[in-house]
Amino acid sequence: MPPDTYPTPPGGYPMPGEGYPMPGEGYPMPMEGHPMPSGMGLPPSANMTRMTRSFDGMGTLPPGAEPDLAFCQLLLESPVPPPISSVPWFCVCSRCKGTVGPKGDRGDRGLPGSPGSPGRRGFTGFRGRPGFVGRQGLKGQKGDEGQKGERGAMGFTGAKGDRGYKGDKGDAGMEGPEGEQGPKGEPGHCPATCESVQGPAGDPGLPGQTGVRGLPGTAGTPGMKGEKGDTGSMGPPGHPGEQGEKGEQGAEGACNCQDGVDGMNGHPGPQGPKGDKGEMGLNGQPGMAGPKGHQGDQGVMGAPGPCSPAIQSAFSAALGSIYPQPNLPVAFTHILYNMQGHYDPNSGIYMAPVNGTYVFSYHLSVFSKVLKVGLFHNFMPVVKTTEPMDLGTASQQVVLHLTMFDRVWVQVKDSSTNGMYASGESSSTFSGFLLHPDSCDPPLFRDFPPSLQGDFSWGELRPPIIPSP
Structure with a gap:
């Protein structure tokens, strides 16, 4: 250029x-x-x-x-x-x-250019490995009711069944339709006389079945009284009969005697039987009030009567989850009764509201494992129960004297002996109530209960004394 x-x-x-x-x-x-x-x-x-x-x-x-x-x-x-x-x-x-100067700083990034034209389609890659199976998705909604399918092919003929029992006699069927008219018969011959002649007797038929016994007939009209018969010959003398009952007193006879002489006194008759007890007579009228009596001496003062306690406490709860954890109180989460709220279903611990005498019991179902369970009072075992069978029950009931804010709970020994079980057909329960407080007066102060501090260990009970042989 x-x-x-x-x-x-x-x-x-x-x-x-x-x-x-x-x-x-x-x-x-x-x-x-x-x-x-x-x-x-x-x-x-x-x-x-x-x-x-x-x-x-x-x-x-x-x-x-x-x-x-x-x-x-x-x-x-x-x-x-x-x-x-x-x-x-x-x-x-x-x-x-000219002299080459130092290299300048890197400039700012320019604006993005316009996208280029799409390139050619590449070749299809190799088939990748199958991915991992994902989690099962949520259950979808119920689909629409499908159309009725076509009738399937007839199945194979089954084996002939056993002969069934004879069924009851069916009801009489409906009257059938009238049959078609039969063919015309042959023409008859006129007899020599018009009088009917009885034909010969037929052969006797077979005897019919015995009919059902009929109902008894009504009583007939009594017949007329017959004439008196002739006197019969005297029979042999009979045995003396038993003494008859005393007859009724006869009617008083008419006495027309006016100047008769008194007869002699007769002998006294035997004593008759004791008569029946007569009915009670009517109540008589009340009598007049008597004079006022003198005042009596003062009696000895009696023992004080029972007081009416001002506080009540009771609970009953059922097991909510089977095979509870060891080294912790068993939480009976299904509340049956806990109106006063002294039992905590989350921790499984009962706290005494006042000083007094209490009754506690547990009735437990055992399944699939051995059960070793105990009732604990302030981290000390009170009673223990062992059920060695993998299907049975375990129960205890005790009476304890507790102080205000004392705790009581149920605890299992370890994970191999925690066979406490519950289901829809079997329950395990823990219950307790205040029998009577030490005082009828309610506590006059309100203080927060102390925190529970200690180790939920199994502990040891005092062994019983074994007598020497």
Whole structure:
């Protein structure tokens, strides 16, 4: 491309030395007295950039026509850059070689460019390994009811079953339809006489089945009284009969005697049997009040009667989870009764509200494991129970005297002997109640219970005394 037609970018050609230190405004510029190459004067309206391009494209200049580039070097090394109008034309060229300055800082990241056109589709990769089986998702909602399926093929004929029992006699069926008219019979012959002649008797039929026994008939009308029969011959004398009962007293006879003589007294008869007890007579009228009696002496003062306690306490709870943890109180979380709130279902501990006598009991079901369980009072075992069978029950009931804020709970020994069990058909319960307090007066102070401090160990009970043989 010729130098004159070299394209110039918009706004002028960029200076190669832009950003380098240039001499200041007061720096002496040898514009007029600077030696210029002969034959290379610039017209007033010449384009410096195009001339620079033309100068660059001239290749090697003839001897004596090269400009003095030392002045350009001074401009490059000046502390203050001079204005562009003060820079000679030959210093604005691509052939000027100045001192290489230090490397500048990294510029800011430019704006992202517009996305390029999509590339060609790559080849299909190899089939990857199957992934891990994920967790089972939540149960989905019930789907819509599907359509009724087609009728399946008939199955194989099963084996012939055993003969069933004879069924009951069925009800009489409906009257059947009237049959078709039969064929016409042969014409009859007229007999010699019109009188009917009885035919010969048929053969006797088979005897019928015995009918059901009929109901008894109604009583007939009594017959008339027959005539008195003749007197029979006297029979042999009979045995003497038993003494008959006393007859009723006869009617008083009519006495027409007026001057008869009294007869002799008869002998006294035997004593008759004791009569029945008569009915109680009516109550008589109350009698008159008697005179007021004298005041009696004062009696001995009796023992004080039972007081009415002002505080009550009772609870009953069932086991909520089977095989409880050892070295901790067993939490009976299913509350049956705990109106006063003295039992804590979360910890399984009962706290005494007052000084008094208490009754505690536990009834436990055992399944699949051996059970060793005990009732504890302030970290000390009171009673223990061992059920060696893997299917059974264990129970205890004790009476204790407790002080206010004492604690009572149930505890198992270890994880191998914690066979306490409960289900829908079997329950394990822990219960207790205040039998009577030491005083009927309620406590006159309100204090926070002390914190429970101690070790939930199994502990040891005092062994019983074994008698010597």
